Amino acid sequence: MLTRIDHIGIACKDLEATVDFYSRTYGFQVFHTEVNQEQGVREAMLRINGTDDGGASYIQLLEPIREDSAVAKWLAKNGEGVHHIAFGTADVDGDSEAIRDKGVRVLYDEPRHGSMDSRITFLHPKDCHGVLTELVTAAAPSEEAR
């Protein structure tokens, strides 16, 4: 069951400049940064609020680190802006299977590594009224605390 808006993924050309904009303009602080080699991005997570399922909602700022990454291609076509939205669930495996069974294309056979040791998958935007949609299960608290 999808129980929160986990994050809004925003593609940008310059991660430091965009983090600076969100910090100066809104006061949002960087909660976490990482490089995701598989996705070809480096990213900053800005934590906005806690959610009533025990999780949180973030703004995820994404800068491509190579020209052949999906985000680089998206940026070249669209310019900076909202790249995807993500819903949080305790069971990304079960939910993605159930959604696949409803005829929506799930982009990965098995969930992959996402931000902060989460497990993620994506749904095809053409099956979701134009919205690239991610499903994410956060790492267990015990793992986050390691």
Added chain:
Amino acid sequence: MLTRIDHIGIACKDLEATVDFYSRTYGFQVFHTEVNQEQGVREAMLRINGTDDGGASYIQLLEPIREDSAVAKWLAKNGEGVHHIAFGTADVDGDSEAIRDKGVRVLYDEPRHGSMDSRITFLHPKDCHGVLTELVTAAAPSEEAR
């Protein structure tokens, strides 16, 4: 101070079909519907989760009701997809003034009527790294309960 992701605004061509997709695929339910004549849209709010500032996060589905509305023009150019993001604040007046003072263009001189008797304004996407950004102050609980 911006204390939550209030909603993600998604432009669609057929509100009923898109509500049906979100309901069938994810189990999200319609919390509220209305027509906003000023914005030239009819809309459905799907409540996703509560937030730790006492508010909630929604998916807002928007269908234009006239060809000259901003959402109709956006749809004609971009197709269905994420139209804007919105941050919740207890003080849309103060926050929009403070943000204007930082050099970001605020689209309205004064906040206007938004969903569920909220008060809203928008920030120019060209000043926000490509993201049309809304600020929203929800109606007081006593007003919601009327």
